[in-house]
Amino acid sequence: MHSTTRGFVNDLEKFKKKFPFPFKSRDEKDDFLSSYKNTIEEIQSFCETEFDWFKSDQMKSTFEKIYNLTYRVIQSKLNGDDENAFLLFNILLIRYSNPNNTKKRTEDEVSKGSDLSFDRYSSLDPKDFFRIRRAEWIGDKLRPYEKDDLFHIRYHDRRKCKNYRFSISEIPALYLGESIEICEHEVFNGGDLSKYYISQFISRELLNVITIDFPDLIIWDLKHGGFNETALRFFAYLPFSSACLFKTAPPHNHPFNPEYVIPQMLMSFIEKNTKLDGVRYPSTKFIYDGKTKPVLNYAFPVKDPDDKDGFCRNLTKIFNWTEPVISEIDYVKMKNDLSESVGKIEMSYDLKRWRDEFRFRGK
Incomplete structure (x- = not known):
């Protein structure tokens, strides 16, 4: 194992150069399993050759077990054996996830071994999110959006929900981004930007999310005080995280995309899990510099829809958001308008106390 964070950063840079993000599937949509298998086996061979620490019993064992289970989940799903696919997926997530583990281990503890479990994520960083929606024209006028229009699709309109990467047919979810720019890329997907409405969201409660990591994020974290355990976990769980981040094969308009098997099953798992709120993941459309x-x-999938308004009780408890603002060329003005509104949103008493205690311990 590396004795310095710099060593892990160098290894991640080397890995990123060899395997640029995002992963890409072959042109034949039915060959995704082969593409996935070849990619993971190439990654394993590369890491075992380049990184001595990767050959440790714990790392290699975790990587291979995650790969085996993930492969069998995809294989079962593509063969139409949904029952076995969900059984294997539950084994994968329950056996190797520990979302309630909030303890940060010291470097000494990390060097002695780690359970390499999925990490827990809290609302402390970041606390601000954004959501945008394309503007709709009624004749030559824009349809004015109200605050509720920027939340998730109401449960009684769930038939509008389609199958996408982290989207399941007829299961509404709230989709947020950490910046206006990433929201634009997700909504317009490389096309010409047009008018849109935007709201700024703030979390009022702690969040538990499964994190899907990629090299740029781990490198940033390590350079800014993160533990080496972050890099170890990233490599151990590559067979799972990479299965969530394959770009779809051209022409990208298939009724069924095999690249979406794992992320959609993850959303289904989260929807049924009372200890998890959602998933955090990088964009396959946004250019990371x-x-x-x-x-x-x-x-964040809807779990507890209100019979009256169709909104998720859990998500309305966690989030508050601003009245929508129409898009402006002047980003500074738009962000200032949102900040003025978000400043009026108050945190819950428990979250405010928790943050105050965190800041006091950090002094």
Whole structure:
């Protein structure tokens, strides 16, 4: 194992150069399993050759077990054996996840071994999110959006929900991004930007999310005080995280995309899990430059819809958000308008006390 964080950063840079993000599937949509298998086996061979620490019993064992289970989940799903696919997926997530583990281990504890479990994420960083929606024209006028229009699709309109990467047909979810720019890329997907409405969201409660990591994020974290355990966990769980981040094969309009098997099953798992709120993941459309802190996407499935308004009780408890603002060329003005509104949103008493205690311990 590396004795310095710099060593892990160098290894991640080397890995990123060999395997640029995002992963890409072959042109034949039915060959995704082969693409996935070849990619993971190439990654394992590369890491075992380049990184001595990767060959440790714990790292290699975890990597291979995660790979075996993930592969069998995809294989079962593509063969139409949904029952076995969900059984294997639950084994994968329950056996290797520990979302309630909030203890940060010291470097000495990390060097003696780690359970390499999925990490827990809290609302402390970041606390601000954004959501945008394309503007709709009624004749020659824009349809005015109200605050509720920027929340998730109401449960009684769930038939509008389609199958996408982290989206399941007829299961509404709230999709947020850490910046306006990443929201634009997700909504317009490389096309010409047009008018849109935007709201700024703030978390009022702690969040538990599964994190899907990628090299740029780990490098940033290590350079800014993160533990080496972060890099170890990233490599151990590559067979799972990479299965969530394959770009779809051209022409990208298939009724069923095999690249979406694992992320959709993850959303289904989170929807049924009372201890998890959502998933945090990088964009396969946004260009990460490596010079600034990577911004990420979030997906929070609806779990407890209110019979009256169709909104999730859990998500309305966690989040508050501003009245929508129409998009402006002047980003500074738009962000200032949102900040003025978000400043009026108050945190819950428990979260405010928790943050005050955190800041006091950090002094």
